[in-house]
Amino acid sequence: MGDTMTKELSETGWNFDNSYARLPQTFFTSQNPTPVRSPKLAVFNKPLAASLGLNVSTLESEDGAAVLAGNKIPEGASPLAQAYAGHQFGHFTMLGDGRAVLLGEQITPQDERFDIQLKGSGRTPYSRGGDGRAALGPMLREYIISEAMFGLGIPTTRSLAVVTTGEEIARESYLPGAILTRVAASHLRVGTFQYAARWGSQEELRELADYAIKRHYPEIQDEENRYLMFLEEVIKRQAMLIAKWQLVGFIHGVMNTDNMTISGETIDYGPCAFMDTYDPATVFSSIDREGRYAYGNQPNIGVWNLARLAEALLPLLHENQEQAVTLAQDKLSDFAQFFESNWLEGMRAKLGLFNEEEQDNPLIKDLLDMMQKHNADYTNTFRALTLNKPEEIILHGTPEFTEWLERWNTRRDRQEESKESSIQLMRNSNPAVIPRNHRVEEALEAANNGDYSVMERLLEVLSNPYAYSEEQLEYTTLPGPSPRPYRTFCGT
Numbered sequence: 082m083g084d085t086m087t088k089e090l091s092e093t094g095w096n097f098d099n100s101y102a103r104l105p106q107t108f109f110t111s112q113n114p115t116p117v118r119s120p121k122l123a124v125f126n127k128p129l130a131a132s133l134g135l136n137v138s139t140l141e142s143e144d145g146a147a148v149l150a151g152n153k154i155p156e157g158a159s160p161l162a163q164a165y166a167g168h169q170f171g172h173f174t175m176l177g178d179g180r181a182v183l184l185g186e187q188i189t190p191q192d193e194r195f196d197i198q199l200k201g202s203g204r205t206p207y208s209r210g211g212d213g214r215a216a217l218g219p220m221l222r223e224y225i226i227s228e229a230m231f232g233l234g235i236p237t238t239r240s241l242a243v244v245t246t247g248e249e250i251a252r253e254s255y256l257p258g259a260i261l262t263r264v265a266a267s268h269l270r271v272g273t274f275q276y277a278a279r280w281g282s283q284e285e286l287r288e289l290a291d292y293a294i295k296r297h298y299p300e301i302q303d304e305e306n307r308y309l310m311f312l313e314e315v316i317k318r319q320a321m322l323i324a325k326w327q328l329v330g331f332i333h334g335v336m337n338t339d340n341m342t343i344s345g346e347t348i349d350y351g352p353c354a355f356m357d358t359y360d361p362a363t364v365f366s367s368i369d370r371e372g373r374y375a376y377g378n379q380p381n382i383g384v385w386n387l388a389r390l391a392e393a394l395l396p397l398l399h400e401n402q403e404q405a406v407t408l409a410q411d412k413l414s415d416f417a418q419f420f421e422s423n424w425l426e427g428m429r430a431k432l433g434l435f436n437e438e439e440q441d442n443p444l445i446k447d448l449l450d451m452m453q454k455h456n457a458d459y460t461n462t463f464r465a466l467t468l469n470k471p472e473e474i475i476l477h478g479t480p481e482f483t484e485w486l487e488r489w490n491t492r493r494d495r496q497e498e499s500k501e502s503s504i505q506l507m508r509n510s511n512p513a514v515i516p517r518n519h520r521v522e523e524a525l526e527a528a529n530n531g532d533y534s535v536m537e538r539l540l541e542v543l544s545n546p547y548a549y550s551e552e553q554l555e556y557t558t559l560p561g562p563s564p565r566p567y568r569t570f571c572g573t
């Protein structure tokens with residue numbers, strides 16, 4: 082029996098290290114997941130499992146479901162709930178993993194390190210009033226959108242699996258419970274640093290910063306002014322990330338500082354959604370009444386959040402506080418330029434432009450303005466330009482669009498690269514499909530009724546959004562007219 086057990090475990094592929102658990106105690110609480118009644122695998126990401134070095138068939142077995150539900154702790158794991166704070170809609174609060182545990186860090190066969198977290202795994206000391214659980218719909222939604230983001234080439238946490246728990250959870254009505262296995266470069270957040278700055282000692286703050294640097298920015302770990310460089314690196318990665326969001330029309334929906342990573346990965350898929358018609362004021366989240374996290378405001382919020390990181394790091398930047406503030410402000414002021422250059426580069430690629438010209442900015446801006454004025458669909462406009470089907474664009478026939486097309490074509494003709502390579506660049510930069518809200522809803526509804534095939538197909542189509550394949554065609558159609566605007570809710 083003992084032998085079979087060891088053999089079984091070694092065959093699972095789990096290869097945990099627990100570096101986070103070696104940080105000072107103030108940063109976490111050891112916490113096992115609370116077992117659930119009857120775990121059943123609902124969706125499972127086989128390619129991701131394989132790339133993590135995990136045994137796909139053992140994970141698919143009953144035993145695997147028990148692990149992914151938190152009923153069985155895999156060998157080498159050291160489950161814990163992380164402490165963090167954060168500004169939620171501008172208000173500072175103590176938070177922490179209220180319904181998640183970190184099992185540990187999986188070291189892959191390629192020697193990469195990924196956090197393995199169970200989300201919806203039961204109460205922790207940070208649960209406040211919550212039940213520590215998650216409903217199936219929101220966990221499947223996170224699975225779909227995070228994998229779509231991965232397909233789009235945008236840094237993101239990923240989803241390994243969703244298991245149903247066999248238990249019901251009380252929300253506005255009773256809903257099936259579920260647990261998502263989230264895979265992340267780490268779960269270090271801006272809010273982790275805010276927590277350290279507020280409740281930790283300066284030494285603990287330094288340990289956290291050194292830890293984050295070692296994990297995500299090892300190339301600067303021996304630099305004398307590494308904390309300032311660290312701030313700069315996070316600013317750069319977030320500027321790059323948010324530019325990528327803007328380029329595909331992704332709206333995070335709840336960019337609280339606890340939902341912003343140090344690694345530069347998109348995290349926490351709650352009320353997020355993709356924009357249909359182009360409008361910077363677009364908001365989907367039912368709780369974002371003032372549009373704090375509107376599409377067009379995401380870069381502003383990005384730098385606002387990074388300012389909170391900078392504040393937390395101040396004691397490490399310089400012993401003289403005034404000088405520390407000057408250094409931090411100087412770095413923060415670079416965000417706009419980092420963002421702008423990433424965004425411009427991306428927009429040029431979307432229009433098939435290789436080189437840079439002065440008038441590119443107005444060329445892009447004029448197109449966006451027209452799109453806004455005429456309620457043009459963001460994704461499909463670029464898709465139609467890519468396919469050289471301007472007649473499919475709602476703007477077609479207007480004098481301003483005709484003039485714009487001519488300007489764009491002359492601009493493309495002026496560059497050295499061939500028309501073919503310009504088109505190829507556009508195909509690689511403009512997704513043919515995005516997870517459109519009505520398609521996501523349709524997949525979730527079917528899954529709620531036990532039919533996962535709709536979701537599987539959607540995931541397949543979204544896994545390579547730049548394919549421009551036959552199967553993708555039906556996913557490009559817009560939702561029919563609806564009496565109410567689409568609304569999303571915080572994934573609870």
Ligand code: AMP
Pocket residue numbers: 176177178179180181207208209210211212213214215335339340349351571572573
């Ligand atoms: P989120 O809106 O998902 O970023 O979560 C914000 C905070 O609320 C985090 O500290 C979560 O851990 C916590 N939280 C969310 N849902 C629950 C729940 N059902 N039970 C306990 N804590 C929760």
Ligand code: MG
Pocket residue numbers: 339340349
């Ligand atoms: Mg969160």
